[in-house]
Amino acid sequence: MELDSIKKIYAGYSNVYDALFKRFFYPRIKHAINYMDIKQGERVLDVGVGTGLSLGEYPKSCRVVAVDLSFEMLKKAKEKVGKNRLGHIKVLNMDAMNIAFRDDSFDKVFISHVVTVVPDPYKLMSEVRRVCKRGGQVVIVNHFKSSNKMVELVEKLINPVCKKIGWRSDLCLNEFIRRSGLNVRQKYMLKKLDFWHILFATNEK
Numbered sequence: 001m002e003l004d005s006i007k008k009i010y011a012g013y014s015n016v017y018d019a020l021f022k023r024f025f026y027p028r029i030k031h032a033i034n035y036m037d038i039k040q041g042e043r044v045l046d047v048g049v050g051t052g053l054s055l056g057e058y059p060k061s062c063r064v065v066a067v068d069l070s071f072e073m074l075k076k077a078k079e080k081v082g083k084n085r086l087g088h089i090k091v092l093n094m095d096a097m098n099i100a101f102r103d104d105s106f107d108k109v110f111i112s113h114v115v116t117v118v119p120d121p122y123k124l125m126s127e128v129r130r131v132c133k134r135g136g137q138v139v140i141v142n143h144f145k146s147s148n149k150m151v152e153l154v155e156k157l158i159n160p161v162c163k164k165i166g167w168r169s170d171l172c173l174n175e176f177i178r179r180s181g182l183n184v185r186q187k188y189m190l191k192k193l194d195f196w197h198i199l200f201a202t203n204e205k
């Protein structure tokens with residue numbers, strides 16, 4: 001998917017995103033951020049924050065920068081920042097494949113439901129690894145291709161449709177881990193049968 005199509009698709013979702021997806025996405029977002037063990041004063045980057053479903057989960061003692069490509073999605077995130085007085089969170093329009101921060105700027109990075117949306121997940125991960133400190137934490141919540149051959153076939157078949165509605169369904173978890181160069185310490189699903197994985201990784205440089 002090209003950046004312009006992604007912008008158009010997510011501009012279209014912005015008004016209905018929470019109503020459509022919150023019930024599926026929020027429980028894993030909440031779980032993952034609560035397990036990040038974010039300490040006082042730590043700098044956290046939220047990549048592709050969307051409408052800001054994650055924002056209320058960050059402790060007020062840390063400092064969060066939340067970035068997204070879509071102005072319309074970010075408008076919703078900014079509304080949440082204002083309404084809930086989240087003064088520790090800064091929301092910025094940015095392409096996460098070209099992050100406008102210096103190397104080693106963040107202690108922790110959170111990426112939910114984004115690695116299968118960007119045109120190049122490995123460019124994204126190389127930027128994330130650049131701006132995250134050595135030994136910093138990278139946490140990813142995402143759907144990956146199933147290891148069940150039947151489900152994998154269905155996911156392959158529906159991939160062209162998925163791309164039209166804003167994501168790809170054929171990204172392989174093991175290949176993603178290998179090529180992104182993360183040291184994954186934990187990977188699991190919240191339920192026995194689930195669509196989404198949660199990865200806790202360390203940024204070794």
Ligand SMILES: C[S@@+](CC[C@H](N)C(=O)[O-])C[C@H]1O[C@@H](n2cnc3c(N)ncnc32)[C@H](O)[C@@H]1O
Nearest residue numbers: 010048049050068069070073095096112113118
């Ligand atoms: C499925 S939504 C996930 C939003 C949020 N993280 C969540 O879990 O609810 C994907 C988001 O990634 C954003 N996105 C896609 N490509 C991006 C890029 N290159 N840089 C920054 N954000 C991007 C989209 O605009 C959209 O808001």
